[in-house]
Amino acid sequence: MENNVFTGEYKRRKRKDIVFRLAILVPTGIVVSLLILILAQVVMNGSKSLNLDFFFQQQKPFGEVGGGVVQAIVGTIMVLVVAIVIALPVSLLAALYLYEHKGSKRANVLLDVVSTLQGIPSIVIGVVIYIWVVVPLKTFSAFAGGIALSIVMLPLMISMIKESLDMVPSSYLEAALALGVPRWRAVVEIIVPAAASGILEATGLGIARAAGETAPLIFTSFGNPFLSLNFMAPVSALPLVIYEYVKSPYDDWHQKAWGAALLLVLFVLSLNLLIGTRKKR
Amino acid sequence: MNDKRFNVLLGFAAMVVVFIFAGFLFTLVVQSLPAVKQEGAAFLYGSEWNPVTTRFGALPFIIGTLMTSAIALAIAIPLSLSAGIVMGEYVNSLWLRSVLNTLINVLASIPSVVFGLWGIEVVIPLVRSLAMSVGAPPYGAGILSASLVLAIMIIPYMSSMTREALVNVHAGLREGAYALGLTKQEVVTGIALPFAKNSIFAGILLSLGRALGETMAVTMLIGNATRIPTSLFSLGNTLASVIASQFNEAASDVHRSAMMGLALILFVITMIIGWFGRTLMRKGVGAHGE
Numbered sequence: 001m002e003n004n005v006f007t008g009e010y011k012r013r014k015r016k017d018i019v020f021r022l023a024i025l026v027p028t029g030i031v032v033s034l035l036i037l038i039l040a041q042v043v044m045n046g047s048k049s050l051n052l053d054f055f056f057q058q059q060k061p062f063g064e065v066g067g068g069v070v071q072a073i074v075g076t077i078m079v080l081v082v083a084i085v086i087a088l089p090v091s092l093l094a095a096l097y098l099y100e101h102k103g104s105k106r107a108n109v110l111l112d113v114v115s116t117l118q119g120i121p122s123i124v125i126g127v128v129i130y131i132w133v134v135v136p137l138k139t140f141s142a143f144a145g146g147i148a149l150s151i152v153m154l155p156l157m158i159s160m161i162k163e164s165l166d167m168v169p170s171s172y173l174e175a176a177l178a179l180g181v182p183r184w185r186a187v188v189e190i191i192v193p194a195a196a197s198g199i200l201e202a203t204g205l206g207i208a209r210a211a212g213e214t215a216p217l218i219f220t221s222f223g224n225p226f227l228s229l230n231f232m233a234p235v236s237a238l239p240l241v242i243y244e245y246v247k248s249p250y251d252d253w254h255q256k257a258w259g260a261a262l263l264l265v266l267f268v269l270s271l272n273l274l275i276g277t278r279k280k281r
Numbered sequence: 282m283n284d285k286r287f288n289v290l291l292g293f294a295a296m297v298v299v300f301i302f303a304g305f306l307f308t309l310v311v312q313s314l315p316a317v318k319q320e321g322a323a324f325l326y327g328s329e330w331n332p333v334t335t336r337f338g339a340l341p342f343i344i345g346t347l348m349t350s351a352i353a354l355a356i357a358i359p360l361s362l363s364a365g366i367v368m369g370e371y372v373n374s375l376w377l378r379s380v381l382n383t384l385i386n387v388l389a390s391i392p393s394v395v396f397g398l399w400g401i402e403v404v405i406p407l408v409r410s411l412a413m414s415v416g417a418p419p420y421g422a423g424i425l426s427a428s429l430v431l432a433i434m435i436i437p438y439m440s441s442m443t444r445e446a447l448v449n450v451h452a453g454l455r456e457g458a459y460a461l462g463l464t465k466q467e468v469v470t471g472i473a474l475p476f477a478k479n480s481i482f483a484g485i486l487l488s489l490g491r492a493l494g495e496t497m498a499v500t501m502l503i504g505n506a507t508r509i510p511t512s513l514f515s516l517g518n519t520l521a522s523v524i525a526s527q528f529n530e531a532a533s534d535v536h537r538s539a540m541m542g543l544a545l546i547l548f549v550i551t552m553i554i555g556w557f558g559r560t561l562m563r564k565g566v567g568a569h570g571e
Contacts, residue, residue: 013464016464017465020466024366024371028364028368031436031440032384035433035437038391038433041399041402042395093291093294094291094294094297097291098295100291110299113299114298116552117298117301119490119552120305121494121551123496123525124309127524128304128309131308154301182283184286184288188287212394212395214392215496215497218528219528219529242397243497246401246501254402257398258398261394261398268390268391272387
């Protein structure tokens with residue numbers, strides 16, 4: 001009881017501390033429960049429609065119950081293959097450019113361009129690739145969809161690969177150069193292999209990122225109710241199927257949209273978790 | 282192969298990336314010219330969008346975009362800041378911290394179209410009953426539904442940016458403040474937040490950039506009307522959602538060109554916001570360095 005002014009002040013501060021704690025814990029609780037709720041609803045609604053037919057059957061005609069989404073699963077794989085075949089070499093070489101010209105003015109410009117590309121809304125990528133690829137080829141195609149997705153992947157992969165190249169100790173390069181190895185061989189045979197796991201991670205995250213994209217596909221790969229293996233023809237994809245089915249009036253199709261959503265989430269998640277656990281090691 | 286050729290190859294890849302960016306801008310400008318020529322400046326402020334009479338004013342969608350993004354930010358900012366502060370300052374158990382981080386990362390990686398599906402099946406019925414109870418038109422879809430789902434979509438992103446900004450505040454500052462006998466709240470609001478404010482604001486800007494360009498979830502929830510939205514329960518469209526819903530069914534070349542113009546507006550806005558966000562981010566990182 002030495003000083004009532006101080007104990008009073010201390011109590012007031014202590015109360016304020018508790019009020020603040022409540023004021024941030026309550027909203028955090030709301031956020032966390034909302035996020036868990038969404039995840040739980042995707043899992044519960046989606047798991048009801050996962051069966052063998054779902055994976056191996058094609059879509060049934062309008063209004064008929066049954067069938068599956070194999071055309072979308074195959075279509076998604078096709079556009080992702082095209083995308084990665086384009087994005088991996090370009091992003092690796094562009095990242096090597098950044099590595100070789102570290103700190104130069106041109107490299108900084110390229111870095112700025114990469115960050116800007118990363119911020120482009122994916123719908124804009126869709127319309128531009130429509131003009132660049134669909135209009136000249138006169139057809140929607142898996143090829144056009146893949147190009148659109150490769151542009152979604154590029155900025156992410158360039159910055160991730162650049163980071164993993166930068167993490168290779170510079171003594172590796174110096175040692176190789178000191179032994180008289182030409183610079184390009186030192187980079188290709190020493191630096192790139194040393195960064196291989198990072199490049200692999202970048203590829204995985206690029207795929208995970210592009211797999212869920214819908215907007216760039218609507219005007220490029222377009223969608224297709226039938227299974228098609230032709231890269232120059234329209235193909236379906238899992239995100240397109242979700243978008244299309246949920247607009248339909250059929251309960252069975254809504255159910256399938258949830259199934260496709262769960263499949264997509266599981267695919268993206270397992271890629272992310274796989275990469276996450278690799279990183280920790 | 283020799284060093285020279287190798288360098289040429291790398292330079293070529295770098296040029297490809299720069300050309301993609303320049304080509305985007307070029308294509309959008311050229312393709313939007315017919316519509317812009319026809320409408321003039323009214324393309325930006327005209328309030329009528331009618332493919333039949335070929336009047337193309339972007340104002341309804343500019344307003345729709347600003348409304349949904351503003352409402353989404355207003356909802357997301359307090360929730361994300363709270364969650365970011367809790368994760369960055371209050372959770373000490375390593376286990377709980379990694380659980381929260383994983384949850385946030387998982388939600389950040391869920392595709393937009395899945396949020397759209399969830400919104401249609403869960404949020405729209407809720408908004409519809411809310412609309413009925415206040416006597417508004419019971420569409421369910423509309424500005425409010427789109428904004429709510431948009432808010433949920435940017436929360437994971439914004440809260441992890443906030444958390445990171447706080448974690449980057451120099452530990453010595455915090456320890457010094459505790460040593461002076463400050464309460465946790467005083468340390469957070471008086472020391473940590475002021476030091477992290479540039480990075481946090483950058484996180485908000487980058488989230489805004491995402492919200493403005495977000496397409497699928499909004500397209501599925503906003504009701505796709507080409508009028509200027511007048512209330513929370515109005516149907517509407519954003520720049521992105523009108524492109525997604527009309528581009529494949531474009532009625533004429535001018536209609537398609539007008540949508541390229543909308544894409545150009547979107548491209549330029551997100552580019553400017555992204556640039557501001559990154560500049561602030563760099564400034565924020567500099568401030569922690571002392």
